Amino acid sequence: MNSRAIAELVFHLGRIASGEGLVEGLTAAQWAVLRYFAQANRFSRTPSAFAAFHATTRGTASQTIKSLETQGYLTRMRSEDDRRSVQLVLTEKARGILANDPFESLVRAADSLPPNIQGQFANALQRMLGQVAQERGKQPFGTCTSCQHLESDSCSRDEQASYACRFTREPLRLEELDGVCINFVPGKSMTMKGSITGAAQR
């Protein structure tokens, strides 16, 4: 298969997976917002982070977010770490409909792939995403487990290890490692605490 055919498939997959028409009364754009705030970590639950993630303008993002707040799907909460900052979080009403997200068909398709293919596929897509983001001057997003800023006192992801973010200088809970982050820097998997030098590593 040539490169253009692969690119067409990836593009088509993204288009059909995002859905069309109303599902649960929500548009594809509104579902994208709910999906983002369901996955974003505590440093990234803001309208501007969503706008960057979705490569849209802050104005468009704010309008869609406002409509979801009005309908009772999103609410604003003071951050536990920094009482001055406000995070957007999903309400119970939103969590109650997440399983009906049209995007879930793509999740099921990925889930049906053999584990070794999933790993290769994820790596290939991550590389493509990184290159396209760089060419377009867009910020790559990702999770702690492949971020240069993650510190851990263990090489493996086990319950006993403790984790911290070097960028925010905050401890991280195990369940937070899969959250999408605006401060993500790609290129490094888990590191031993104290082994990271000040230099960025790629």
Ligand code: SF4
């Ligand atoms: S380790 Fe990276 S992805 Fe995780 S919170 Fe810190 S900057 Fe974000």
